[in-house]
Amino acid sequence: MGMTLSKKTVDQLVFQGFNRQVVAVDRYDGSIVWTWKASNGSGLVSLLLDGDRLIASCSGYVWCLDPLTGGEVWEQPLKGMGTGFATLTSVRATGSGAAPNAAASVAISAATAAADSNSSTTGIS
Numbered sequence: 001m002g003m004t005l006s007k008k009t010v011d012q013l014v015f016q017g018f019n020r021q022v023v024a025v026d027r028y029d030g031s032i033v034w035t036w037k038a039s040n041g042s043g044l045v046s047l048l049l050d051g052d053r054l055i056a057s058c059s060g061y062v063w064c065l066d067p068l069t070g071g072e073v074w075e076q077p078l079k080g081m082g083t084g085f086a087t088l089t090s091v092r093a094t095g096s097g098a099a100p101n102a103a104a105s106v107a108i109s110a111a112t113a114a115a116d117s118n119s120s121t122t123g124i125s
Contacts, residue, residue: 008033010067015054017045022056024070034070038063040077048088057086 014027020038022045025031038045041059048055054067060083064073 008068010049010052013067015047015049015067017047017056017058019043020045020058022047022054022065022070024067036065036070036072039075041083044085046086046088048090050090051092055088055090057088059083060086062086 008024008026012027013024013033016023016025020041020043022036024033024035026033036056038056038058038061040061043059046057049067052067053073054065056063056065060078060081062076062078064075065071066073
């Protein structure tokens with residue numbers, strides 16, 4: 001179902017998952033680059049851009065898609081694992097390299113500093 005209308009790079013795309021479908025749109029002009037529809041499941045599709053792979057999960061099924069074309073790389077039904085909204089994570093950076101990880105590090109450092117500051121003013125260790 002994946003369809004490439006023009007050659008794009010991952011950092012030029014925005015991905016949206018809904019109603020068993022994934023749509024890749026051009027982040028500069030909003031044009032649809034490709035669409036894909038899950039062969040199983042229903043409802044919201046959770047997405048994770050994992051470097052050169054786009055992981056899509058819907059109703060207990062997981063697919064690996066090529067983010068540039070929408071083509072299926074593999075499918076995993078995860079039989080017996082249940083259904084519902086999937087939480088996806090990876091240690092790989094997405095898109096523009098270290099920027100997402102740097103932002104997360106700054107947020108964690110700020111939260112830790114705030115917690116330390118709170119502890120010292122309240123006398124709680």
